[in-house]
Amino acid sequence: MTSVNAAFGELAAERRIASAPLSHVSIELGHLYMEDFEAGPERLREQFGRVAPWAAAVRSGWQRRIPGGRARVSTCFLIDDYFSRFSTPAELVPMVLEAAAEHDLSIDYLARESSCAEADGVELARLVEGRLVDDPPPGTTGSRPPVKETGWLCNGSRSPRPGSVQAMGPAQRWAPPVQNAKRGHSIFVDVELWDENGGRRTWSCPFLAAVWQLLRLGMLRTEGELPLRPVPAGASWPARWDDLPPIVQLNDQAAPFSAYTTLSVLSPRFLPVELAVRTVLSQVAVDAEVLEQVRRRSDGEGVALEDEIVDRVTYVFG
């Protein structure tokens, strides 16, 4: 008898990673905080007025880049329901859509900021926190666990604590913090990721914004599955934010929510926040299989992507 090739598989022993549908670019048309809402619909119109020409430029840029001009561009809008609760979806959403329409902008997806912390029983912020791999200062051999300040993340070595005394030695003098990948001089950044009050954790705005970027880039998975999928909008808007799905799809013809790259059009007042977001994103280890999936997809359609996730995130400040 000739030899027989036997194959045996066990599903629980294999890693199965779902792939995300991907647009070429996800454009964030705005991010609404309570202060913007309180400033009235005029503030929203101004925002959309500023964004519209940039969104059009990016769309036509991608259309030129993709053969046949078939660029997949999706737009999204984020509402803060995490740091403060204001208004209701029934009152706010139509106002936002109307203000966007005045500038010929169509919002494909509407998301709630609190979904970046937790949605549908999945704690997205915890998933990302678990994937942080700290930027190691020179001399990090792995012999000791990484030095951490609980709830903080930096891009270098912090100053020694004032007054700390080394064993058998004098008190340490002040020394400056140092950026690990400095070129000549340091730009040291230390980001607060969360704080806790009475056992309740509040994630910081830059950390949730980093989760939001990873979600838009289709980089997150939980147990191998996509953690959130957009839900088509219902016939009417609910009266409570908690009754609104984490990501609502407003346009049934829309290109996929997540994309190879993201663009956010922001006021310059968000520059410090985005520096913090990039500091966080630079230290998130995305699953190697997910990175590979996206690379294969983009190679397959001839789109060259930046190797580093943080370089796929772009901005217009104005």
Added chain:
Amino acid sequence: MLVMGEVHTALLQNSGEIQEPVCRQVLGLMAGETVRVSRRPIAHALSPDLLTGVDCRLPSASQARVRAVGTVVSRCAITGGRVAQGSSYVRVERAAVDRRLSWSHYLSRPGVAEVLGKAKAGDLAAGFLDGAPPDCLDLGAISGRFLDLAQSSPLLDRRAPFRIPRTRLRWVTEVGEPSIRFTLHSDQVRTVRIAHPEPFTPALAALCEDLALHDWLLTTLLVLVERAGIGSAPGAQAAAKLAPAVDHLLHLWMPGAHVGESLAPYWESLDRRPGFTRQWRTLEDRVRDQVALNTLTLLSITAQTGRRCQ
């Protein structure tokens, strides 16, 4: 250039073997990531891969100052619900530029450490296998911490049936004509040097973890047989000391169970010389013979006592 790794292997700190649901909890080291479990031909659970950032010298036999920056991949495994392992490895590659880049660059290549400047693979391999000096990359400490992570789980009762030291197996793989060299250094340290014609895949790390597991089993069984004092201690006493081997170890010998088909010849060549399985079978027979002899003795005593009572 080359891949270097270190595996620490120990008896799980629990009185009995643990079942699959407990294994999943002990090894669930990352939120949202699944513990991979296979049940055939032996229960084997593997934690998700975690990364550790390093920026330091690499060990070098010629004492050259070689700096590398990148991430080390680590994971824990539990086999047969009984043996725990902490394993780490890093692929060492030449950097395109000789300065440190932003951290996101290194995270886009998980499990790779880039060498800034010149280095020779053979020099690094020899330096690593000899044991790294203190200011160099310390894969042993990283693997040790991952093993501690599993061992310190609150789900374990910390009442192991016997005490036995951890073993440490350092390994290096390079591209070349197929060869494998296994060296025993001290009671606890072993090294493996593998040449493989194809580029590195994680299956080679799995092969080294499997070698480490079986080397630990063999080492442990040898120690238990030695402790039993067969021939010098009374038969019943020797048999009692061998009981943990029967209860916890003898069923775990399953060389190559989780090693890919293409790598099986490496195991087979080690099994021809020095012949791990041959030594295991001999020890296993000795243990079973002692237990059987003791049973016979007990039976004959019972029979004699029975006759006297009639």
